[in-house]
Structure formats: structure tokens, C-alpha cells
Amino acid sequence: MSEATQLSRCSCGKCEVRIEQPPLARFHCHCSICRKLYQSDYADVVAVSASAIDISADADIHYDKYRSFPAVRRGTCKHCNEPVIGTLMGLLAFVPGRNYLDQKALPAPQGRIFADQPAHDDMPTACSYWQSQVLVSRLIMAGMFRA
């Protein structure tokens, strides 16, 4: 394992994802799908390149697409139902921040998308669909240039 390698897994431990790259971006997504999947106000999401992902337990993952974001394929654990991995057109992968075994490997959250109210703090916040797309693209691009 190289130094950049990180492991993430769901709480039952059956679905492990190996990530061979430092995070490109970390953000909070407040969209309705994330709220439902995470049973929470938002999802804490880490974006990496899809090519950096190695999934050992694909058979244990249930994949779904949702009509409002058909480009994103979302994988949840068949055993504990927790989100494990999301992929965007084979380019990007999204890993739940809480699944990282080494939380110190993660940067602080850099933005908030699909928020239902404007920022109440210093974190860049986008509410509308397009603002959210722009903000998340900007965060990921910045990560790509850092890498």
C-alpha cells in the first residue's frame, strides 16, 4: 500500500473500498437523495478520481440511480444499507467521509451544496441546482490542480 492509500468501509464492515489518492474535495451535500440515504441533514462526501478506487466487495453492494441525478450511480451495502460509493460517469467517485478509517487523512469540509438556506458561517454555500454544480466543480478542480 502506498502512503496515499486509504481504506473506507461501512459500519458493518462488509463493504470495503480502497482509495489510492488523497481527497480532491470534501463537501456537505444537502440534496434530498443524500438526506434519505444517510438518514441525516446532509451527506459528508469526499470526492476522488474514479480510477483511484478499488472495491473488494462489489457483490455486497447494491447499485441504484435516482431520476433527479441519473449521472450518479450510488452504491449502498446490502447488509447495513449504508452508502459505500457513488460514481459519476466513470470519472469521479464519492466516498462517505465517515467511512474513512483514518479521519485525519481528510481535509475539513470545503463547501455546502443543495443547502436549503444561505450560509450562516464561512463555508462556501450553494442553494440552487446550478450554483451547487458550479461550487462542487470548482472544489474538485481546485483539488485536481493541487494534486
Ligand SMILES: [Zn+2]
Ligand atoms: Zn446529495
Ligand SMILES: [Zn+2]
Ligand atoms: Zn455494511
